[in-house]
Amino acid sequence: MSQTDAEAVTTTANRTDGEAVSTTAGETVEETRPEWTSYEAGGETKLAVENLDVHYGDDHALTDVSMDIPEQSVTALIGPSGCGKSTFLRCLNRMNDRIRAANVDGTVELDGEDVYQDGVDLVELRKRVGMVFQSPNPFPKSIRENVSYGPRKHGDIDTGLLARLTGRAEPGREEALVERSLERAALWEEVRDRLDDNALGLSGGQQQRLCIARCLAVDPEVILMDEPASALDPIATSKIEDLIEDLAQDYTVVVVTHSMQQAARVSDQTAVFLTGGELVEYDDTEKIFENPESQRVEDYISGKFG
Amino acid sequence: MSLTTPRTDWRAGIERRLTRTREFVDDTDPEALAVVLASMGSLVAAFFGFLLASAWTAVPLGAFLIATGYGWVRHQALVARAVSFAMTTVTLVTLGLIVVFIFVESIPAFRYETTSVFGVSVPGLGMFAQTRWDAVSEPVRYSLLPMIHGTVMVTAIATLVAAPIGVAAALFIAEIASLRVRELVKPGIEVLAGIPSIVYGFIGFTVINPWASGAFALNGGSTYLFVGMVVGLMALPTVVSVAEDALTSVPDVMKNGSLALGATDWQSMISITLPAAFSGVSAAVLLGVGRAIGETMAATVMLAGIPRISDPLVNVFYGYETLTSLIARGYGSANGVHESALFVAGVVLFVTVLCLSIASQYIEARMRRRLGGAE
Amino acid sequence: MSRATQNALVRDDRTAYETVTGTAVGLSGAAFAVGLTALLDVVAIDYSVAGLELSVAFGAVLLALGVSVVGFGMASRLGYVDAAPQPSAGIVAAVAFTGIWFAVGAVVSGAAGLGTGGRLGVGTVLGGIAFATTALPREDVGSTAPAGALAGLCGLSLVSGVVGPGWEQVLVGYNATLFGDTVVPVLVLFASLVTGWSAAKAYGGFGARGRNVGAYVLIYLVVCSILAVLVGLVAFVTVKGLPGLFNGFGVGGAGLVRWPFLTNGAGLLADIAGVFPALVGTVWLVIGAVLFAVPTGVGAAVFLSEYAEQGRFTGAVEVATNGLWSTPSIVFGLFGAAFLIPRFGNQKSLIAGMLTLGFMLLPLVLITSREAILAVPDEYRDASAALGVSKWQTIRSVVLPAAIPGITTGVILGVGRIAGETAPILLTMGGGVLPGKSAAPDVLGSFQLSASPPFVSNPALLEATSALPYQLYALITAGLSGNIQNPQEYAWGLALTLLLVVLAFYAVGIATRYYFRKKLHQ
Incomplete structure (x- = not known):
């Protein structure tokens, strides 16, 4: 399905839904459509979030969020801006720790281990839970160095002077890793001849795929993506979307997006956050977009607010 | 790329400017124009009057004040623009x-110290080709080499102190400290910059020199070692604040990208932030070096004031004279060629520091371009 | 991509290991602090601690630290604790230890009487061993063994008394002698720094986290030292200067407050010598410099950021401004002497000093004002322009008021900086060493009109005048002596007065910044 087709279909579907609602009386609708209560996603649970509350000083950014994110699938987080979806994403690899005023309560379990318990090794956590940011942020280094940055920092690859002197360097391993990661991120063909060029010379879409390759090189289990295509043009966006679907075969992908079409296209399940940092509904993507339980989600999806 | 030669570009530029000026003159109220012309003209006249040390300078100065005052009431916008341009x-x-002035004053010394090389007489070469400075007893020679040696010694030690400590402190303020600690440390560094150099010198003279004299059984208490350390402390705030600016200008997203890959804060600083800000940090060190070279009072008060090169060359336990202290100590009692030689020392200082300043500006501009491209 | 292993998020319990290594870091810090006090002669190294000479006690502590640091590495290497060492300690550590051990070898063999060749030889051998020990084994051994050995060696030499009180070494040809009194504390400082770093790495479990902890320990130490130096300097000058400053101070009497140090001159008639003329001189100096530099600097900043188009002219001005900013103060002095003095009666004068400092202040004002004006958001200008307000009206009623906080702060800090400058006024303004009260300039009362050019004159501006920093310099060059009761006390009081004047400007400047920032965030 091409992008425009998908968009057309979703919008029509939404519009008919929306009209259907608006024809019925507003008050009764809420009674006939109870708020969503719980959802059991299929497959093994990778991340289990339990009663997560986040405050920034006096501001409540997330209110009592609980959800299970299944393994090897794409989970989309949607909602209006300021609804806490990015905050939620940043809780999963504790990037919120960088913001000093942030106050986190509740548990986030990765394979049954709470990431917020005392003594958690953030290095280990972030190796297992990778992240791709909103705007592409490659390091001002060569493409090769960008990809091998993580493994180098973790001591898995060492091509430093000392390692070369003592014969510990394995240049072949670095080459293989760079090629594998770039290939997995669908970038290899485009950059194979200029691995030593500065990464800042790539186009926006290429930069973002490089950031994904950089993340894959650390061999994570979960990949968090914070609006990965919001700064890109439509063609680059569709490439990223294809890539996300493809990655879900091996990885657990959680993607925040402000584009409902994108969520509908790439995700297996979708969580809708609304203002106040509240998780309003979480279900299979099809269900969310075609027949949501909650009236507010219905309104949001049909474009009535948000 | 257009194929127009620079000359035609230049001519077109002049023409454009002429047209614009003509339009401007046509559009402006003639009275306003006259007032501004009178004001600016009398200012220029006052400046030249002052330059020629004329007692009549007060007249055009008064005319300037009157014309400007009148114009300020009647045609404020135009006068404001003209005055701010002035x-x-x-x-x-x-x-x-x-x-102009320090070069002109230094000409006699350059003449006096003319030495011929391969039959060509080079003015001023004598100040750098032999090592004797003696303004009193024959042969009277004005070599700057001893003082240049002293300045190099002091600056080298000061840089060894200020550069690593300054960069570490800048990293702390920009990357490590919490908001509250930063609000405490930053003003602290500023205050350190504010302590007058003569106070440093006074402490050096009354406390450090006597202590060093005893602790190392020195012949007198002057040492390049401790002068260098004191000057390093004085150059430190410059390094810290400029380097900190450079470090904070590195976009946060870059650092977050590194942290999200599981790198530690220190790794992110060393492999991402510091390399990205490298030009800015080196500009900071250059400016710090410039401050150290130009530091006068602490050196004047703490050094012995003997124009001689220490032996061996790197002996930090001697403290003779630097370029700055030579001027501060000698000016006033010197006259004639001797005074002129002090101006040569000033020229050397001025040119060196100006070069450092321009180099650091160039480096910073390059960094800004590079980081700008990253966004 | 298949995952071979999945690492747990939480490491095995390392509480005991962390306690021990943390204690070692703390002990190193304590040794560093005590070593510093010994270096500053606060305690003597033969001072007896629990029956031991301080230097021997130092040795014992260093020895213990050295042994435990090696132990930390071995415990990790042999797998008793769960750490994450990398394959090697890295090139930086390797080079550093090579250099240190090379120096140790050269110094020790030199003390043992070997010639230059022998010293180089021993140094090279030890450096080579250190390089191999650091670079080849895993990180946990590589970053502890050379450090521990170094601390152990220092400790041994202190315990055995090879280096201790009464030890001395003549540096032949250097005109200097090293004594135990300075060498022992320096050894302690250095060795405790090395063990502190090494133990901190062990605390973090080596690897990336260990390096993080190790680096942070060093950086915190640096920052604490800077703050300590700052506080120490100010406190030292305050303590030394208070007796002079408050000499004869009293409340009540004819005036409300009697403060002779600030209100008297230093002449023979004054019962208590004071700094009144210099204080007044500094006040006038600052006023003159501000009157010249602030309007000029602000005006130039307005022109550069509001009127001028970016081009060669603005580029040149920018380079010139930054060049002036970094021009050494003594060069300004030379310039003032060559340019201003011939034009103001051929002698050092107050007005020459004012203008020289004004030239110095100009780039500071220009740079900060320009930053402040550029920080005013463009929306303000656009909004004003959209209302049909002329450019100058916009600048006057929108841009300048919004930029005032930044300009004020910059001006105050700049003034604080030039108020303490000595070098320029040394060449341009002069003044006496111990001026009497009558030498204080009376600028306002000295204006005279005359019929011949320049029509207005002011003798007070044309006389050599003393200022606080210059008077302190003059006192020092006079060997801290003079026709007053206690020149030493007088000089410290003067230094404190100068420091307080300058710090007052800084305090006001920083407070202004906080005030405006708070107002902005409300």
Whole structure:
């Protein structure tokens, strides 16, 4: 399905839904459509979030969020801006720790281990839970160095002077890793001849795929993506979307997006956050977009607010 | 790329400017124009009057004040623009005057120290080709080499102190400290910059020198070692604040990208932030070196004031003289060629520090371009 | 991509290991602090601690630290604790230890009487061993063994008394002698720094986290030292200066407050010598410099950021401004002497000093004002322009008021900086060493009109005048002596007065910044 087709279909579907609602009386609708209560996603649970509350000083950014994110699938987080979806994403690899005023309560379990318990090794956590940011942020280094940055920092690859002197360097391993990661991120063909060029010379879409390759090189289990295509043009966006679907075969992908079409296209399940940092509904993507339980989600999806 | 030669570009530029000026003159109220012309003309006249040390300078100055005052009431916008332009040229004029005056004053010494090389007489070469400075007893020679040696010694030690400590402190303020700690440390560094150099010198003279004299059984208490350390402390705030600016200008997203890959804070600083800000940090060190070279009072008060090169060359336990202290100590009692030789020392200082300043500006501009491209 | 292993998020319990290594870091810090006090002669190294000479006690502590640091590495290497060492300690550590051990070898063999060749030889051998020990084994051994050995060696030499009180070494040809009194504390400082770093790495479990902890320990130490130096300097000058400053101070009497140090001159008639003329001189100096530089600098900043188009002219002005900013103060002095003095009666004068400092202040004002004006958001200008307000009206009623906080702060800090300058006024303004009260300039009362050019004159501006920093310099060059009761006390009081004047400007400047920032965030 091409992008425009998908968009057309979703919008029509939404519009008919929306009209259907608006024809019925507003008050009764809420009674006939109870708020969503719980959802059991299929497959093994990778991340289990339990009663997560986040405050920034006096501001409540997330209110009592609980959800299970299944393994090897794409989970989309949607909602209006300021609804806490990015905050939620940043809780999963504790990037919120960088913001000093942030106050986190509740548990986030990765394979049954709470990431917020005392003594958690953030290095280990972030190796297992990778992240791709909103705007592409490659390091001002060569493409090769960008990809091998993580493994180098973790001591898995060492091509430093000392390692070369003592014969510990394995240049072949670095080459293989760079090629594998770039290939997995669908970038290899485009950059194979200029691995030593500065990464800042790539186009926006290429930069973002490089950031994904950089993340894959650390061999994570979960990949968090914070609006990965919001700064890109439509063609680059569709490439990223294809890539996300493809990655879900091996990885657990959680993607925040402000584009409902994108969520509908790439995700297996979708969580809708609304203002106040509240998780309003979480279900299979099809269900969310075609027949949501909650009236507010219905309104949001049909474009009535948000 | 257009194929027009620079000359036609230049001519077109002049023509464009002429047209614009003509339009401007046509559009402006003639009275306003006259007032502004009178004001600016009398200012220029006052400047030249002052330059020629004429007692009549007060007349055009008064005319300037009257014309400007009148114009300020009647045609404020135009006068404000003209006066602010005149003020802008003051920086350029000042720099130009400094160059002209200290160069002119140094000419006699350059003449006196003319030495011939391969039959060609080079003025001033004698100040750098032998090592004797003696303004009193024959042969009277004015070599700057001993003082240059002293300045190099002090600056080297100061840089060894200020550069690593300054960069570490900048990293702390920009990357490590919490908001509250930063609000405490930053003003602290500023205050350190504010302590007058003569106070440092006074402490050095009354406390450090006597202590060093006893602790190392020295012949007198002057040492390049401790002068260098004190000067390093004085150059430190410059390094910290400029380097901190450079570090904070590195976009946060870059650092977050590194942290999200599981790198530690220290790894992110060393492999991402510091390399990205490298030009800015080196500009900071250059400016710090410039401060150390130009530091006068602590060196004057703490050094022995003997124009001699220490033996061995790197002996930090001697403290003879630097370029700055030579001027501060000698000016006033010197006259004739001796005074002129002090101006040569000033020229050497001025040119060195100006080069450092321009180099650091170039480096910073390059960094800004590079980081700008990253966004 | 298949995952071979999945690492747990939480490491095995390392509480005991962390306690021990943390204690070692703390002990190193304590040794560093005590070593510093010994270096500053606060305690003597033969001072007896629990029956031991301080230097021997130092040795014992260093020895213990050295042994435990090696132990930390071995415990990790042999797998008793769960750490994450990398394959090697890295090139930086390797080079550093090579250099240190090379120096140790050269110094020790030199002390043992070997010639230059022998010293180089021993140094090279030890450096080579250190390089191999650091670079080849895993990180946990590589970053502890050379450090521990170094601390152990220092400790041994202190315990055995090879280096201790009464030890001395003549540096032949250097005109200097090293004594135990300075060498022992320096050894302690250095060795405790090395063990502190090494133990901190062990605390973090080596690897990336260990390096993080190790680096942070060093950086915190640096920052604490800077703050300590700052506080120490100010406190030292305050303590030394208070007796002079408050000499004869009293409340009540004829005036409300009697403060002779600030209100008297230093002449023979004054019962208590004071700094009144210099204080007044500094006040006038600052006023003159501000009157010249602030309007000029602000005006130039307005022109550069509001009127001028970016081009060669603005570029040149920018380079000139930054060049002036970094021009050494003594060069300004030379310039003032060559340019201003011939034009103001051929002698050092107050007005020459004012203008020289004004030239110095100009780039500071220009740079900060320009930053402040550029920080005013463009929306303000656009909004004003959209209302049909002329450019100058916009600048006057929108841009300048919004930029005032930044300009004020910059001006105050700049003034604080030039108020303490000595070098320029040394060449242009002069003044006496111990001026009497009558030498204080009376600028306002000295204006005279005359019929011949320049029509207005002011003798007070044309006389050599003393200022606080210059008077302190003059006192020092006079060997801290003079026709007053206690020149030493007088000089410290003067230094404190100068420091307080300058710090007052800084305090006001920083407070202004906080005030405006708070107002902005409300």
